[in-house]
Amino acid sequence: MLRDTTWKSVYRTGEDDLLKDFYLKALSESVRYDRAVGYFSSELITFASSGISELIRSGGRMRLVIGHPLDDDEYAAIKDGHSVSWVYDDLEQMIVDTLEGSRGPVASYRLSLLTWMLACGALEIKFAFRKRGMYHEKIGVMSDSSGDSLVFQGSANETINALHIDSNAESISVFPSWKEEIFEAYGQPFIRGFDSLWGGHQKDTLTVSMPSEIYERIASNVGELEKPDLDFEEKLAESAQLLAEVQDSPEQSHPFVPEVLGGRPFVVREHQKTALTKWRANEYRGILKLATGSGKTITAIYGAVKIYEAFGKLALVIAVPYVELAIQWVSNLRDFGIYPHRCYDSRKNWYDRLKLDIQAFNVGARNFLPIVVVNKTLGSEHFVELLSQLPEVRTLFVGDECHRHGSSKLSQALPPVSMRLGLSATPFRSDEDEIDSPFPDDAKRRLEEYYGAVVDEYTLSDAINDDVLTPYTYHVHIVRLTDEEQEQYEDLTTRIGHLISRGEVPSSGSNQPSSLTMLCGERSRLLGSAGNKIPALKALLGELSDEERAHALFYCAEGASEDDGGEYRNIDRVSNILKAASWRVSHFTSKETTSERKSLMRSFLSGGIDGLVSMKVLDEGIDIPVCRTAFILASTKNPRQYVQRRGRILRKYPGKDRAEIHDFVVAPCLGWEETNAGKGLMKSEMERVYDFMELALNKRDIYEALETEGFLA
Template identity: 35%
Template structure:
């Protein structure tokens, strides 16, 4: 062996730490280059790590080096369940390890790494074993991290925090201690670590069991060997520290504005003003004005800017619901990127997210996009991805107002250099604290496009507005007074610090009162009169109240059908109009089918509750009936926006709104309560009427009501 290739001449230090150097370049590569044998025992080992240690493994392979690996497979919950159920332990562990290898074959860098392993296995110079902890009937993970490099005369042992994975060596903050056999201070510990590995390899370590794995893995590794490039080709894995040449196909992940996309002037202004605030801020844009495309245009500009300085970008999009994640994915693919959808089973997306982080750390991709739901975003697995990532990060929040809730706003990553919030209504209803938290994180509203401006700009269609007045019956009125008095007492006692919390006393009462108004029994006969006039028309949306009428319960059970069931019975069975429901319980494939049938004129009516409130594209809709009468401005603004989206052949939309008022002859109703009820309803009416084509007609219709309650200025 040439003297310069020996370990004692490799200039290896006694400690390596991420803040003081490069563990890969300064330790792994020179140690491998000088070794004839490498032993490694780690919690996790992935073949893609061989793409990191680059020229070191090339030299090691050419000099007929031998490698022994002991690793612990990553066990999912279902693996543990199988073990506890009595499945053969060896079979379960092999299945888990093989699953990791199979997933590795989806990554081109990992395939190259597996190809290197395949050469070593074929020549009998690599062996792999699986380790696990046994304690009674329980099975645990082996997490020790030790390694030994050997040449013909000496050995170098090390131990520390790094796993043998891309993230372990590149993405995380790691440290290792190194012990050299020729150094009197290190010799005893170096030899002890070497003996520990030999005991482990030969299954002589108490509490641990070690079993062969190489044969089980051969098929996958050999397949990757055939798929990988020629292992003698030095260009397959660039030398550590050398500039990486990005092929055209490696530009995947770089968002680019589609050539056929016509970016409107107001969208350009929005992006410009967001950049003027150093890439932070909220876009308050009316529903239907293209917030998604505006945000992606901004992301594409950030990607392009960072590309010029050699920095990749991770874009994380947070949306309230799974169907909105799917909707975002379609638009992102138009921008040239296949995004990772992170929701439902963690096992389905977490390994791919880890691989994306590895690729970004290695600069083998220019960017990537992960889309997730609010729920998944707040969970430990997704938070661990954000905590691990240290590169350039753009966070886009769709319907950003949702992230002001106390339980989720604390999860927003401080590491995001770029932050973009999207909402037609960024202010949280009855939650000043949550609203302030949003602007503290995302920045102020940097661009605003209201409904009137959107209609003038041609982004939304014009509409007519018809308020239909319905009265509460006597029982409903009594309950309304009772709830309102309780709300008044809470305000008088200043117990409204928890207003944004749906589970607070105030939140419960507000929800109950809105539920009562939404279910007012006089609405169904009024709806029949209205929809009968449009029996021949297509593209009609019906927004129903959630849950049950508060007075419909007898002995703890609902004594009458839910409003949506009554509506579907009326429309489908009595008026013979093809209709379908679209609710939270509707499965995603069925939802897509309902929307497609609606667009194709196979359904006249869709009856929904909240599922069509945020983000769902139903541009074909021409008429919307608002049976649910929430006073939350966000809800009625979202519902109005659903029906104002542009569509081929669509020039006008109609909104029919059912306004609840006290009964005309109800002397027991308190004047203040009565007036407040009408004032709340008229606030929405005024908002809707101001921009409607028939504003004057609507105001004339409501004038007698305003006079009766002294609300001419409302």
């Protein structure tokens, strides 16, 4: 009975858990529950049912009044008795969507209680309308079988933010019927008020019953549904306790904003604050187009921690392109007290634990669930199934290098959660060297449909001017094609032109590349493997200072055919030249294992290795701030690749006042500059040169040198 418990006169968040200390405890002793609140939400329906197992067990009943805003014309239509089927349809759809869209065992169970109560007539719902504003009162009356009642009134709606201990600051006042003097003065007026509202007698407020046909439709959908398992909540509590014990480990995540990061006091930069503010203003959706090296990772993690602090419950899913970037994210997350599930190795190492933690999250045994996953795993059947169990409302999905999610396959694996954050310095640029993406508009459309538009941009120029990135000097080394290479380039260009003129487009979504794709790839590899790059590199190595020899990156093009040395042909050629010049270098490619790459990176950072020779592995996200010099031998025309590669060496590092970029620019063989192919080659290469030159410390010197050589139009 209600009077067997000592009830406080006031419950306040910060001092009390409104849900556990009052709401569930009182409801479990009641046989009748009357409630009037201001807002309709799925959380209202869910929480309205929490703890009512005993209400059902005792044959109890529930009456619920929900506020619903109308404009003047809509109010007049209802008041005058005109057809308002559109209102009922709207309200019915909200209820049906709620009942059908539940996720997780707790929500599913509680909504099954409501569905059963609606179908058998134990729950009645009415809607309250006002001419101006909306009905916003919060009244609750719980009555037990002996006739005692608890009346409560206050600021709390029945939503997760109102009732959860870590969310809104709320309070309710409680008036027990057995404290007669207080109850007569404060409790009875609310009971009379509710009865007046329910009966449609409250001044300036219209109370509308939910039409009987809606109840009938719900009942027909329920069909022969059995009475819910009324012991489910108790079983669930036992399960939650078990899960809590399982999760009580040293790596339990308790996110926080660190005072010190990287040995320095942690301060969120203004451009990071601005980006998150714009993202939040866009209802927690959008893409942040932040320059490589400007702190996309820290921005996202800081934003996630602040969301957790505000809501008190968050599942954080971070998707990255490959393992090395995942490892880097895990390291950064630890600085914020976050220890994520690492879903990028064998499934047996993470699946069972993640499944258990998702159950714990859904039943309230843990309130923070961080996950780092690589794109390959993100699209797998097992991971998609697990992710579908997370609640949409309290899940944040972060897509690092989100431009990759524009593909038709990956876009289908992205979870339908409420909060979505895309990160990329170049979200809508092509991944193709020789030609634009086959269907760039489709990829852009898919990205914007999921993440939303770019909500903030922070350019490389902004980052250098704000001293977020290191300024750089740019060195152009002109490398001419040989006679044989030029003839091959001319032939390939002619054949590509013929295919384009016939309307052929690159292959998309096919296992077999088109003729156009194959020819473009062959031409790209020809430029990347240009023979004169090797003697040019050899000559340059003899001119470098000791400082320029340390912590260098060499970006090579992919190899040609197996007959010509295979995929790693160019890397091998460059490595041999470097070793002959007494450089200590190593490959850094997809061929090396994860443990080998970790060892190589440690050796590189400590100075045990002078340089890393790579193709594409270092393009995206890998943080190597100690790097001072980059040698670009790949001749890529893909803006995404050269923007990423430039940004890779511009990160700040103690004692690093500037970076050096050496770009090996391919030019036509002497005498071939005026052919269509020759002009096209120079135009393509000079686009990259202009881009790099624009922000370089030595811009004027580069311009004058290129003008003297006749390379400027």
